Amino acid sequence: MKSKRSYSRATRVAQNILEVAASLLMSEVKDPRIEHVQLNEVKLTPDLRIAKVYYILIDSDKFDEEAQTGLESCAGFVRRQLGDRLDLRHIPEIHFIWDESVHEGRRIEKLLSEIKYSDEEEK
Structure with a gap:
């Protein structure tokens, strides 16, 4: 039963981190390198010490080194703000990771639509 409880706590904490971090990036961080960043998901380690924050770029499908650098430069600020806004014993380290899944x-x-289009042409 303990693991189910820790799972739900980790899920709640991850959701809170996502909401606060996204709000901070939109309203308080004034770095032009991260203007087109959208946070997708937060995954926490079981001990809640490391938060992997997954992001995409709204206007691009490719990894952008500048956006990554901008996010890394504001990670300390985000972590401090999380400490002020969330009631946690330990504030997790923040690691921003480009979300390749999108x-x-x-x-x-695209591949599936090309296959569908070629199947329709054959008919």
């Missing part, structure tokens, strides 16, 4: 999903959709 890019892969779009690539697969």
